[in-house]
Amino acid sequence: MKVAIASDHGGIVMREEVIKLLEQLGIEYKDFGCDCNCKASVDYPDYALPVAEKVANGEFDRGILICGTGIGMSIAANKVKGIRCALVHDVYSAKLTREHNDSNIIAMGERVIGPGLACEIVQVWLQSKFSGQRHGNRLKKIAEYEESHLN
Template sequence: MKIAIGNDHVAVGLKNIIKEHLEERGYEVVDFGTNSTERFDYPISGYKVGCAVAAGECDLGVLICGTGVGISLAANAVEGVRAVVCSEPYSAKLSREHNNTNIVAFGARVVGSELAKMIVDEWLDAKFEGGRHQRRIDMIAEIKETQHLEAAEA
């Protein structure tokens, strides 16, 4: 399985720890982030990881910025992305089981490296349950489609 990873300047250290952790677990990791602590705009990495996941070039994605919020918003702007920000493992697990998230994000200023590893592990080990959850994901997709159609008609 191939996992895209992205980060901003705040999260270089945590990105490298998570990247090594993923590789130790046997995943191929494609790095779309920065390795510099010089100011770097998180939307660049969020967009690149979002595009790689949405296009099927990578199976899943991991994003890290100061809080995880901004970089996840950038990824969610890409059609086909369902990115979630998590600061603890339980929400990460349920986001995969119920929402079929394809990108997880967290903040380097919010979680430490061991908690980040637990978040990633729970998220990766969880499986989408389908059923009533698929119906809800379809409803969200329909909302997006309706919004696109309304915008095109305006």
């Protein structure tokens, strides 16, 4: 599995903790986030959109986005065709967004949750599998809409 990860200035600390987890788990990753020495405000779309595009085109299997709340990153990522980015702040939602929604990106907020919980969320999300079944039909409807309306 290959994971693309990024944060804006509001998610630098959490991004570093999640990267440590990815390394411990032996998961290949690439960091597309802002410079860790960045003190100035940066624009989250500049980080969310490249990660979403790389996941959508198959360069990476999954993506992890972090900003202050996770909201901006998730909104931006979901503008990319084929992306199912879920904003998550608890382990249960992380598990179900994989099982039910086949999410390929998660977004989290450093100002909302701590790094320990973020790492638990990431680990559960990476290990959870899409259950298919009735959920596959729902995703098919979303993909059909994207195909007919977002070209």
